[in-house]
Amino acid sequence: MSILIKNGTVVTAAETYIADVYVEEEKIVAIGKALSYTADIIIDATGKMIFPGGIDPHVHLDMPFMGTYSSDDYETGTRAALFGGTTMVIDFILQTQGDTLYNALNTWQKKSKGKAVGDYSYHMAVTDFNDDVAKEVVQFITEEGISSFKTFMAYKGALMIDDGQMVQLMKVVKEHGGLVTVHATNGDMIDSLVAKNKALGNTAPLYHYLSQPEVTEAEASARFTDMLAYTDCPGYIVHMTCEGALNAVRRSTLRNQKIFVETCIQYLMLDASLYENDFEGAKWVMSPPLREKKDQEALWSGINQGLIQTVGTDHCPFMWEQKKMGKNDFSKIPNGHPAIEHRMELLFSEGVHKGKISLNKFVEVSATNAAKIFGMYPKKGTIAIGSDADLVIFDPQKEHEISSKTHHMNCDYSGYEGQKVTGKVSTVLLRGKIAIQDEKCHLKPGFGKFIKRKTTTKII
Ligand code: URP
Ligand code: ZN
Ligand code: ZN
Secondary structure (H helix, E strand, O other), rough: OOOEEEEEEEOOOOOOOEEEEEEEEEEEEEEEEOEEEOOOOOEEEEOOOEEEEEEEEOOOOOOOOOOEEEEOOHHHHHHHHHOOEEEEEEEEOOOOOOHHHHHHHHHHHHOOOOOOOOOOEEEEOOOOOOOHHHHHHHHHHHOOOEEEEEOOOOOOOOOOOOHHHHHHHHHHHHOOEEEEEEEEOOOHHHHHHHHHHOOOOOOOOOOHHHHOHHHHHHHHHHHHHHHHHHOOOOEEEEOOOHHHHHHHHHHHHHHOOOOOOEEEEHHHHHOOHHOOOHHHHHHOOOOOOOOOOHHHHHHHHHHHHHHOEEEEEEOOOOOOHHHHHHHHOOOHHHOOOOOOOHHHHHHHHHHHHOHHHHHHHHHHHHHHHHHHHHOOOOOOOOOOOOOOOOOEEEEEEEEEOOOOOOOOOOOOOOOOOOOOOEEEEEEEEEEOOOEEOOOOEEEOOOOOOOOOOOOOOOOO
């Protein structure tokens, strides 16, 4: 099977140029002007851009959470991702407290194997650290190709570890060349604010937001960077939302720490005024919550300053009926929103089209940096000879509107309903096969492969 893409504008994190791209089996074989290969399929990409397949480093598929499960599974979630140009996702395995990492890995393998349409990997969330778990951490890095370990500084009683466990985990991970990632918010502070609001009879989604002020994230982010400095471990803060947390990282760079930051598309696009719409605000109940306009400005600047390396989604969708579990109590609204499908188009439209980031920065934060940080580069995340032929052919002029009536995520509302977007995915290749064309998915469940990752964090 061979594909020749003619006359597209190839965009990588470093360059933009017009060329043909020739693909054979799973790989990119040649890039150049007027290539003369005969191919099974020829695609004319004149006037279009060619990006590396997007990598979403933060998704939750079929995840047990807050008494229910996220509504996209591996089939619907990775297929929706492909429609939006994301060819690979990194999901989170959750260790059950008191149980082993390997039992959790087996559970997630059953969820994904034979079901994933697009490629995937896992971060391993360590929710209960001890000497036996330490041995498993080493095995995950050396044998399983899973080199990033997620920690939670919130969700006490289910997912949170304490600072002592955090430091011990960092020491092991550092020694074996992995990376510790974190949900950095101060769980105890949040729990006490939640309890106070409930005692006052404050039940609406707005109080979810008011129970997680900026300081809860800024404090935990600073504490995490201090623990990283102490252990000399590389770290990655997920879903950063605000100026205070970004400044904690800015300060930590004075110590030359290896620290990476992810923000998510919703924190760049949406703000906390959405919580003022009574229970409608439940659509955007997520942790951390949406913030202020000044935080959005800080995040865009952080991207351009190189303090923020990736833009993910934290895709964790729930049906409206599931959100209603918190109709009379904001603390029972399952946290998360649907976004896996629209990350690339929203980032292009709001970022590149509106002039907030360059085209090359767009590729860097939507694909290349995630591949580098999480040990998959240059197999994934770039357009180069020998790389996987994960390619997005993108029409930068096409205007469209986001709606739950047309999206492919298994969620009966959209957090971006009616949002007008400039730029649309037209064709997607995954490992040399046409995945998306003519608004249809051409791959079957089971095509998606688990991608084993290396330990390198080759970015700074
Ligand atoms: O609200 C969120 N973010 N839900 C998913 C779990 C997490 O904290 O990432
Ligand atoms: Zn989180
Ligand atoms: Zn998450």
